[in-house]
Amino acid sequence: MGTSYHLGAKSGQTDAFDCSSFVQYLYGLYGIDLPRNSRQQANVGITVPKSEIRKGDLLFFKRNDTGDNIGHVGIYAGNNQILHTWGPGGVRYDNIEQGWLKEGFVVAKRVLPEY
Known part of the structure; x- marks a missing residue:
């Protein structure tokens, strides 16, 4: 938490992350290879409705500077929380039902094996 x-x-850098390198790093620790950027990562796994997301699913968002294109990814942590890294504060949890995360949600993907 708090990593810049x-x-x-x-990829592989651990003293600072962007959103997709953070997700790629964490999933890599468990043997799951993901592409480098969020747009590429959004093409992996199966699409799940937002109403059916569960812990470990990847959530993808557009940002003001990306138009309708995906520009952010994080990991669903349950209870409307996402584990991600963004801006000041670095790695942290945020509520997906607030602010730009609520407005910018695009798709959820499940890449973890069933458990």
């Missing part, structure tokens, strides 16, 4: 956010952080 840095847009364009390199």
Whole structure:
């Protein structure tokens, strides 16, 4: 928690992350290879309705500067919380039903094996 956010952080770098390198790093710890950026990651796994998301699902968002394109990814942590990294504060939990996360939600993907 609190590891710095840095847009364009390199794969494998752990002193700072951007959203997709953070997700790629965490999933890699468990043997799941993901592409490097959020748009590519959104093409992996199966699409699940937002009403059926569960812990570990990837949530994808558009941002003001990405138009209708995906520009952010995080991991659903349950109870409307997402584990992600963004701006000041770096790695943290935020509520997906507030602010730009609520407005920018695009799709949820399940990439973890069934458990």
